Amino acid sequence: MSQDTADSDSHAGRVQLGAAELTLWHALKKISATTTSLMKAEIAPGVSGADYSILSRLEELGGPSQSLKQSQLLSSLGWDKSRLSHQITRMEERGFVMRVRTGKEAEISLLALGASVLVSARPNHALVIREYLSKFTGDERQILLSIAGKI
């Protein structure tokens, strides 16, 4: 049997993370926390990040009718299906979107109020995200893209 020193970073089979691993994990958690807080933040009074995701997808991917099947929204967002259902219900109550069920499917349409909310929230959203992105160098951007592509 080989002898491992207590602080060894040779970690094959070890049941505890080593110092280098922990540092990397903490870095990922920090990046994630910062990004998540931007994602979730209120983009404008009464418009959450989740609202914004849905409104912008309806506008960008919804074609002339500015509407999508709920299942398309679901795969585009990658959310839990019941989370999406609850979210749409809440947005319906606020008059942002309309849901029409046809057979076993549901079609979600952008309403005028939702569209105007989207338009008025967009500048601030762009500003906040752009400021965040400006922190990254070209090298860092490249790496981030390649990481996202493989995880």
Add this chain to the structure above:
Amino acid sequence: MSQDTADSDSHAGRVQLGAAELTLWHALKKISATTTSLMKAEIAPGVSGADYSILSRLEELGGPSQSLKQSQLLSSLGWDKSRLSHQITRMEERGFVMRVRTGKEAEISLLALGASVLVSARPNHALVIREYLSKFTGDERQILLSIAGKI
């Protein structure tokens, strides 16, 4: 006035994110979502990521008494103070930790049950995190560390 084409990536003052910005933003969101889901996942039956964070801090930073002031835990975790208060209450109810209030402060101590839960959850935690970290190359790790250091 200069004329901007519709797809211009020269974005000074633009109120909408450009394609390159959106791609980078989506990459960050994806990295963040993947990391967050690992952070939040149940590490062992009945042990959430939040539980684990607290238990491991008490063990690692708590000294011989394996205890910390609630305010120390708070700054170490970077959580909302009421989130921490609720979380500790739930962990107290499950017998993982003990809370003693002295004056206006509270001291949180690791109990035997919490320590044993921590020990038994650790191998699986290490395994899951290590598998995730193994996806990153040396270059990527370096960049991730430097990004975390400046945001």
Add this chain to the structure above:
DNA sequence: TAAGATTGACTTATCAATCTTA
């Protein structure tokens, strides 16, 4: 039966208001 969606119960996070003591 399977796909698409909804529901309700439960858990967790967040916010403002409040409490207690230095």
Add this chain to the structure above:
DNA sequence: TAAGATTGATAAGTCAATCTTA
């Protein structure tokens, strides 16, 4: 009054069970 912490209301996310229709 300010620091440290708690509380309770509200909002949001998750899970399993259910509903509806192809």
